[in-house]
Amino acid sequence: RITHETIIWDTPGIESWNENEVRSYMISLIEQTQPLCMIYCASPGSFARLEHVRWLVSECYEKNIFCALVCTNMWAGRNRQGVVDEFCRILNSIHPNIHPIEEDNVIYFDNVALVTMVNSQEYIDKDFDVMKPASGIEQLIFGIGKSLNRDLMFAWFRTVSQNTNFWTNMSSKLSHLFQMPTGTLTSLYGHASNFLDFLFDESNFLHDDDDMTPLTTKDTEECLFHDAEIIDLPEQKSSKKLIFTFQLDDIARTIEFPQILQKLGAKSCKTEELDKESEHLLKFIVEFEDTEHAEAMYHFWQLTATNQINCTIVDELSDQFSNIDSV
Template identity: 45%
Template structure:
């Protein structure tokens, strides 16, 4: 048996959508570019497959990396989203805006509105957070916050992530090392593991499994967040550590089966 899910990545051109996809997946799935013209000039699809060895169900996750949203008319957005929603079960919509990028608040509002009404989790992310200065970053985050509070009160503010019930979150990330040689500034990648964990803890049922497979190759996530994952899913620590020791880096054979067992207990 196979189950299909999809994830939509939206936002203006050149804000760091493809770079974020690669950072989340922990491998190169999307083409990125440092040239000035938009790299993703048509919708790209990346397929990720995972097998639930405990029940022989296979999962296919399609990530839709979209061209810059400003080139869309409202009709485009609607057609595009209806298509995504009809093809398979949407896991979440990730919207990216970098500090100072042209705000597309009307488009964003329509997207968030559509997603929340259709029960699709929204993650609004200020990407490439060190580009453009801290004031602009704060402005992007403020815009996200004001929009999301129309749908749900802010319920938590943890590890630089604001949560709005289980309908949405917003945060800021630096997906890869940021360097400004003139100003002698260097910032390591940050916020990615927290974002993955934030989405993981906000999803329900088999959407959790599909998300686990999406990020199953991200070693940094599974290693860094191991203790939090064990705690959140109430996994018995000795069992989890034993699996981890036996299967080492292969998370699809170590932690994911335990998370699956946890989810099935709740279904």
């Protein structure tokens, strides 16, 4: 199975560097790493040279790098709101035409930056008998993800693909972001890494039926996959593969599609994103156990694509089959 590596570049003590050191190092680092985003953290009472922060944010904006300015360890001092206000002043000076919007304690500056407060661990002050739960981390993760473009968004969410709490607690917002029913997303979160692999052209069918999470489809006569079509049946007679294309308008359907094909005898499915006349398309390369199954699926698909055919599930065999009109 393919593994994915997340690299976090830390810059401890950058606040004490001189201007030339900061700028030369950060320019080199940005060019070398091509980062998904930049996260700048400051806790209440900490020291920071604001001109460094302002330059860093401005440089990231010029290079289309999203910035998250975060007040960390928020309960460690009373000046947490002051840290947030200072961050907002910096962003307002760089982006005077952007009207910030606050949502779930995250302040968004369009899709270029955000400001928020977090407490990654439970905070306990025994002297004053104060206990504060961890907070803000999941909202920060989601906020960064929703602000990135599609490819960077899924690369970012891959870093938390094993974080069950995130996928569970943020399921409502994620379902809206991915434009899929909450129930479908909830059924998938246990396989979040598989879900993300699928969107990144690295998915394979699971061969253990116990690992396959069933998806519930709506009861309708509407064609579930009206945007899918077979575009190729390899010419060689011994081919076991079919190629489908699928529009990316409905992510939930693009996940259901290969799972249903598996139940129809497909043993593997790989994906490849296409860009055809500016329309986002996904190509499925589906392999069956033998040529007989592949050809049967091909001819069945051609039949349904060229005829008005309805199909209804019945509870048991009955004489009603004799009353079905030919199609």
